[in-house]
Amino acid sequence: MLNTIRKGGKMIPTSSEKNYADLLIQYQPKLIKTEAEYQRALSIVEGMMSGELTEAETMLFDLLVFLIETYEAQHYPMGKSTLVATMESLMHEFDVQPATLVEIFGSLELVREIVNGEREISKSQAESLAKLFNDLSPGLSLTAKDFGK
Template sequence: MSLAFDKNAYGELLAEYQPQVITSESEYDSMLANAERLIGNKNRSPEQTALLKILVRLIEEYESKNYPMSKPSPHAIIQHLMEARELEQADLVEIIGSLDDVSELINGKQAISKEQAKALGEFFHLSAELFQ
């Protein structure tokens, strides 16, 4: 049973929170605090949920501009996947080649060929593009 969306209640929330594009760190901190309050509300109304979506989008936009994340290297991706799946270098020998090749590839001393990227993609069930 979903609750009906109350435009008047939503308008009051918008007036109270006044969501806008974040232009400073203090505005960012304030927006985060507001979003956290809404997230913590276990009985959030449909209007509060709609407001929360706006706040999250504004926060994400600010973070992407001010705290960009660099793309991990293919070697770092392989290391992470191996750790997450508790794999040893020997587990990749059939995919990459010799144990020496696996070691050099994982440590970034050897480039990943297109064939290896394709094999790694199939092995990890991911796009080969991640490994190039």
């Protein structure tokens, strides 16, 4: 809601919305060090997600998300994806049966060994897997690196 005030003969726009400094004073964001601070920050961010934000609120939102992500990276690290986890996830997501992968790996036995983490895959096999799953879902952009190669 914009209002104007007269200052020195000029009409200057003012706003009843809080500016960024006001929001910083109100919320006092800081490096998150405890679970309670983490939960508080999450609560604030979740509340902000339910409406349209002003530019100042968007800046505060971005700062809080950064602080949350930093805390999560330190306290809830995600392990590096493994070939087995990637394969299981993609096969489940796209309902790919082991028999479908025989064309890439040569035999059902090799497919089982790879899916069970008992055997490595080659770069060309990784490239073939990426192509297979990208063809199943054009929105994907998998590469051989997603399969460890």
